[in-house]
Amino acid sequence: MIRVLIVDDHEVVRQGLRFVLGQEDGIEVVGECADGAHALAAIPALRPDVVLLDMVMPGMDGLAVLRELAGGPAVIVLASFLDDERVIEAVRLGALSYLSKTTAVDRVVEAVRAAAVGGSVLEAGTAALLIERVRQDRRRNPMDLLTPREREVLAELARGRSNAEIARSLRLGRETVKTHVSSILAKLGLADRTQAAIFGLQQGLIRLDEALDS
Amino acid sequence: MIRVLIVDDHEVVRQGLRFVLGQEDGIEVVGECADGAHALAAIPALRPDVVLLDMVMPGMDGLAVLRELAGGPAVIVLASFLDDERVIEAVRLGALSYLSKTTAVDRVVEAVRAAAVGGSVLEAGTAALLIERVRQDRRRNPMDLLTPREREVLAELARGRSNAEIARSLRLGRETVKTHVSSILAKLGLADRTQAAIFGLQQGLIRLDEALDS
């Protein structure tokens, strides 16, 4: 008997999963939780073999639960979307399968049975993401090309500041700022400061909603 | 008997809703669809009184379906998140209720019964959003100040393009682009094209990850 714990903040999803898994031979749903904290508290008593874990939950999200669960029961992550970064991170943290909620329920059942013996069920989209990541790692993060000072200047660019403002902000001469900006453009292969600003935002140096403030 | 149609790409959600609603007196689930196009095709034959509509679906999403459904059956929108813009837009398009999937199933049943007689069930979060929107409308969206052509130019700015590139892209003279850029900066109170680009990204004219792509 495979003991399954369902962790999802959506009641309809929990009911759906319980209903589907309940009809399967050899699978028993031993509990369900609406958030990560309750799940971690309940696991010692429920002793599940497999945890079906929602990625997006209020409070403690799926990744946080995964971190705490290292070495415990097998985990299958259920997500509404295949968010690139989260897939990678979840797999790194030991998730066996990473399924979208759009997946046919048969696949979920399949993943549960596989997880009970340490196996994985990968969707086409997930597999593609993992491969893409390996590819990306080869053509390295362009940010590594920049010196610490250049990264500071790039962050200022991403805020929408002029050379003179950056000079004041970082206590530099305007000529020095120009030198850094030129290096940034050359190293990243960008045409002008506007493209640099966009790049900085894409890299998350500055949150989009906190740019332009001031 | 209230005839209900369930439209959601997640099979587990459909099963969950069918299970919950099926236990209610006076409610009958007459069908379920996995995407918007099938839903629109099936509605004339199924004649539902109430449509439970998922906001996020592949292909034709919830808003698109709502647009086509104007004047038809009552619609209750189900969403994973309370996305500000979508809530407003959905309500504007005639959705009676806008519920999060984290809502207790009792509320869904309540919303279905209300919708059958033209009523609404609002969650606290949704109500707050609507109030906030009314507040925002007072201090007006700055984008309304721009003409359609200026918005196009602003989108190009947000891509990181130069005046010459924008001119080629929009089939304009470079002087004309300069005129538009100047108007944009003046109307929005921004200092230069870099700030305009950031503003355009914040407004969602261009997705951050698709900026800079050539």
Next chain:
DNA sequence: GAGATGGTCCCCCTCTAGGGGGAGGATCGC
């Protein structure tokens, strides 16, 4: 008809931005 608005293009002007150099000082590793 007059007026307002939006779109297109032009001119002149100033100033910032950005490329291409040079150069001194600090730190680190060999």
Next chain:
DNA sequence: GCGATCCTCCCCCTAGAGGGGGACCATCTC
């Protein structure tokens, strides 16, 4: 010590950006 890297600042030069005008034409409104 010596090379490498980084940070700082300077000069000259060109091209682009941005402000401030003006102009023509179309459409819509009153």
